[in-house]
Amino acid sequence: MSCTPTAIRRLVLEEAKRAHVGHIGSALSVADVLAVLYSDVLKIADPGDPDRDRFILSKGHAALALYAALHLRGWLTRQQLTTYCGDDSHLGVHPENALRGVDFSTGSLGQGLSMGVGAALAARMQKSARRVYVLVSDAECNEGSLWEAVMFAAHHKLANLIVIVDANNQQALARTSEVLDINPLAARWRAFNWRAEEVDGHDPPGLKAALTTDSSQPKVIIAKTLCGKGVDYMEGQVKWHYWPMSPDEYASAVRQLAQAEQPA
Amino acid sequence: MRKQFLTALIELARKDPRIAFLTADLGYTVVETFRDAFPGRFFNVGVAEQNMLGIATGLAEAGLVPFVYSIGTFATARAYEFIRNGPLLHQLPVRIVGVGSGFEYGTAGFTHHVLEDVGLMSLHAGMTVITPADAKQSVAALNATANNKQPIYFRLGKDETYEVPGLNALFTEGRAQLLRDGKEILFIALGTMAREVAAAAEILSRQGVDVGILLISCVQPLPARDLQAILPKYRHAITVEAHTLTAGIGAMVGSFIAENAIPCRLTRCAVRKIPDGVSGSERFMLQRHGLDAESLARLAGSLHAEMPRT
Numbered sequence: 001m002s003c004t005p006t007a008i009r010r011l012v013l014e015e016a017k018r019a020h021v022g023h024i025g026s027a028l029s030v031a032d033v034l035a036v037l038y039s040d041v042l043k044i045a046d047p048g049d050p051d052r053d054r055f056i057l058s059k060g061h062a063a064l065a066l067y068a069a070l071h072l073r074g075w076l077t078r079q080q081l082t083t084y085c086g087d088d089s090h091l092g093v094h095p096e097n098a099l100r101g102v103d104f105s106t107g108s109l110g111q112g113l114s115m116g117v118g119a120a121l122a123a124r125m126q127k128s129a130r131r132v133y134v135l136v137s138d139a140e141c142n143e144g145s146l147w148e149a150v151m152f153a154a155h156h157k158l159a160n161l162i163v164i165v166d167a168n169n170q171q172a173l174a175r176t177s178e179v180l181d182i183n184p185l186a187a188r189w190r191a192f193n194w195r196a197e198e199v200d201g202h203d204p205p206g207l208k209a210a211l212t213t214d215s216s217q218p219k220v221i222i223a224k225t226l227c228g229k230g231v232d233y234m235e236g237q238v239k240w241h242y243w244p245m246s247p248d249e250y251a252s253a254v255r256q257l258a259q260a261e262q263p264a
Numbered sequence: 265m266r267k268q269f270l271t272a273l274i275e276l277a278r279k280d281p282r283i284a285f286l287t288a289d290l291g292y293t294v295v296e297t298f299r300d301a302f303p304g305r306f307f308n309v310g311v312a313e314q315n316m317l318g319i320a321t322g323l324a325e326a327g328l329v330p331f332v333y334s335i336g337t338f339a340t341a342r343a344y345e346f347i348r349n350g351p352l353l354h355q356l357p358v359r360i361v362g363v364g365s366g367f368e369y370g371t372a373g374f375t376h377h378v379l380e381d382v383g384l385m386s387l388h389a390g391m392t393v394i395t396p397a398d399a400k401q402s403v404a405a406l407n408a409t410a411n412n413k414q415p416i417y418f419r420l421g422k423d424e425t426y427e428v429p430g431l432n433a434l435f436t437e438g439r440a441q442l443l444r445d446g447k448e449i450l451f452i453a454l455g456t457m458a459r460e461v462a463a464a465a466e467i468l469s470r471q472g473v474d475v476g477i478l479l480i481s482c483v484q485p486l487p488a489r490d491l492q493a494i495l496p497k498y499r500h501a502i503t504v505e506a507h508t509l510t511a512g513i514g515a516m517v518g519s520f521i522a523e524n525a526i527p528c529r530l531t532r533c534a535v536r537k538i539p540d541g542v543s544g545s546e547r548f549m550l551q552r553h554g555l556d557a558e559s560l561a562r563l564a565g566s567l568h569a570e571m572p573r574t
Contacts (some may be wrong), residue, residue, distance in 0.1 A: 097354050103325070104321070104325065104354070105353050105354060106349075107349070109345060111318055111349055111350070114317070114318020114319055114321070115319075115350065116322060117318070117319050117322060118319035118321055118324075118330075119326060119328075121307070123303070123326065126326065126327075145312075145315060148314065149309075151310065151312075152312070201332070242354075
């Protein structure tokens, strides 16, 4: 199975429909980033290898996209995936470290980067070349604790730490720029002595290039994305941060994915 | 207690390369010894306690054993959600070292009084909670738990020289220490309150009242076997803690007595007042909350006088 953005999106829609749960927009927003990470960037021989690269989905509410990527990499069975949001499952709305392939439990925003800083520091202390990738949301930059971690990483020049901001300008109640404006976002990270790059978060080659370029500083990639990307009625709509799909909406979404896959 | 704990930690770190030390910019004249011995394993994270706990989680996931250090309330209450979702949820061997047991930072005021840490750290199973009574016991506790795979909270006091009579540096996880046998009344002291309780017992002894003393220096796992064995021998237990009433050993011992139908009355000496901004020396604060030796002796003396003779 190939870990492509469309494959991730299809699984996200299927499982969100089956479980009748939301956070679909967030999962679709990060599908390209996760596809690039899990197909081309993360060096993981096996999820149990202590010297694997680490990935932290700090915006834990996009976990369904992570489960899809883990399945497409062969670390999670289709049967396991169907336990999403079921009883007695490790596949909840937010990812749990008890599940093979999930490096850290997340769900409370503003915590993943601190853990990522620790993971990157540990790699340095253990003289390992492994890297740590942390995916945060743009609204997560509201959390003061995130900036504590940002300062520590810059002070200690943790060049093995790469952050991706899923900059979809959308949060639970409104647009990020309306709730608590975090712009100019790249300039803020640069002011904290990070290397910052802005890229199209739905352009896999551009993402891959940004994720794999070496840097002597910790690096942030501001991935400009659309919440709900790939499904026209979801794109940029605040409702789809939380909402589940009706049968008609599901049929329409799946149709749109299939059309997008056909060669032009 | 801090300096001896650090000295012992340095010894441990010589043998165990997994040990690292993080401070949130506290521990002047205390933590430098570790920094000088192991500069590559020492990090001052700055004034950022929650980040410190997140970093420790990341370090521990990679196989390290990080000790994080701050004043007790900052290390626990400020960082609580990072502890809950980090070392606790992941069950990683992070060691949280909180300094200033109860009112030890007396004149620094309420923001620095460590009054709810034991309750917070005991809220979930899966966190070992240790409250040493003196410096030697803190060293014993450190060594006894070196291979514990769970997160641990150490509530450290600041006194370096006092030794609890009869303790002899004993520490065992899940056990309490009976420091003194007595009749009818048993003091149960949390950690460093053993000092006030021991002094109260001396006062009472001069008055012809012979009380027992049980020390709880491992709150979680609760020393159930010792409580079950010792409580039935007494008619009245008095828990003593420089900690809030609702979440400390008074609450835990009370639940234990009720659940096990032990015929022993309980009086809880703890912090009951609404925070009001009044501060002063540790001695003054203990007196103000009825936790000093004289107050405790008066309380036990009156309970003893009121007991029906059998």
